[in-house]
Amino acid sequence: MIRAIKGTRDLLPPDTAVWNRVERIAHDVFQAYNFHEIRTPILEETQLFARGVGQETDIVSKEMYTFEDRDGTSVTLRPENTASVMRAYIEHRLDQKPGLQKLYYIGPMFRRERPQKGRYRQFFQIGAEAIGSESPFIDAEVIELVVEILSRAGLSGFTLLINSVGDSKCRPVFIEKLREALRPVASQLCGDCQRRVETNPLRVLDCKVPEDQAIIDKLPSILDNLCDVCGPHFAAVQTYLQDRGLAYEVKPRLVRGLDYYMRTTFEVVHGNLGSQNSVLGGGRYDGLAESLGSSVPAPGIGFSIGEDRLVMTVDQASEDALAVFVAPLGDAALRHAGVLARDLRRCGASVEVAANVKLKRAMELANKSGARYALILGDDEIAAGEYSLKDMHSGDQRRVTRQELFQKMGNKN
Secondary structure: OOOOOOOOOOOOOOHHHHHHHHHHHHHHHHHHOOOEEOOOOOEEEHHHHHHHOOOOOHHHHHHOEEEEOOOOOEEEEOOOOHHHHHHHHHHOOHHHOOOOEEEEEEEEEEOOOOOEOOEOOEEEEEEEEEEOOOOHHHHHHHHHHHHHHHHHHOOOOEEEEEEEOOOOOOHHHHHHHHHHHHHHHHHHOOHHHHHHHHHOHHHHHHOOOHHHHHHHHOOOOHHHOOOOOHHHHHHHHHHHHHHOOOOOEEOOOOOOOOOOOEEEEEEEEEHHHOOOOEEEEEEEOOOHHHHOOOOOOOOEEEEEEEHHHHHHHOOOOOOOOOOEEEEEOOHHHHHHHHHHHHHHHHOOOOEEEOOOOOHHHHHHHHHHOOOOEEEEEOHHHHHHOEEEEEEOOOOOEEEEEHHHHHHHOOOOO
């Protein structure tokens, strides 16, 4: 038997109904905030992620699915989508359009990680990018949007974490200070952190190895080393969040795993996900466009929600339950049922028709399908212009006219 590749999975009904509900909520919230959908290719040139995400990041150095195309080009299944969106922004000269470019996406990403709870090698993200402004007001609005999606999806008990990682002026100074503090204790850290001391010391702050935490807690804080631009910027972000009544915690060790982040970074965590408890992450990336070859600065901020993890934590009740299961008795009733089902579906009801099935079996199927109502059609019902409608929750059954049936389904036909 051929099975799904390790780290991938099939999404099956009724679970897919929950995924669709979450995505509909996301679409609605994005529309309310004037974000517009972008769809980028799943395959990109490898250099896009090496330059954009960072050669020394775990994503690029360990996790990407990269292969050589037939023409010799190195291509990669996208491990994240911010670099792809920025590539599209530059390539299609979206900077020439008026105002802020607010773009969102929903789709699959690929990383060769160790599969664990809520983490897969093909995983799905809901994300957005607001490109064209350095204002801390936009940072707060994007964070507000994230919280709105989570809240409407039914997630509760989550914690919003925020930080600033400085900019090209103050971060290099802090990184060197951090490196100097790490060198004397490097041999006591895990293997990954020992390597990162020289290559990417900021990532040491994000280490999850329990034995390293006591050492990391004593390291310098980025918040004590912000420059005269980044400090006020972060203070303004907090003010705007407070204006909106959004609760948050400042976490100085929150650096995220991608090199393009600067100034504001944020994350939402949830206790139901275990040690890998992040639902989403995001931040500002004002220098990303230039690193990808743009001659025009394009400051921006964005985020990505781990849709797999979000679906795990929200209410699994589906709004897509079957509305009506039609049980026709005989050939004439089956023909009548086909037309009736079409009209009900056009009015937005979900309908299933049992074809060539005896009544007892049809009612068993109606019950197992989770239908809200069963509609029984026979020659007598058609002649009388009334149908037998059974409430599958209460067991009550009564005759209804066509008009009453459509009213019951929420329409006036």
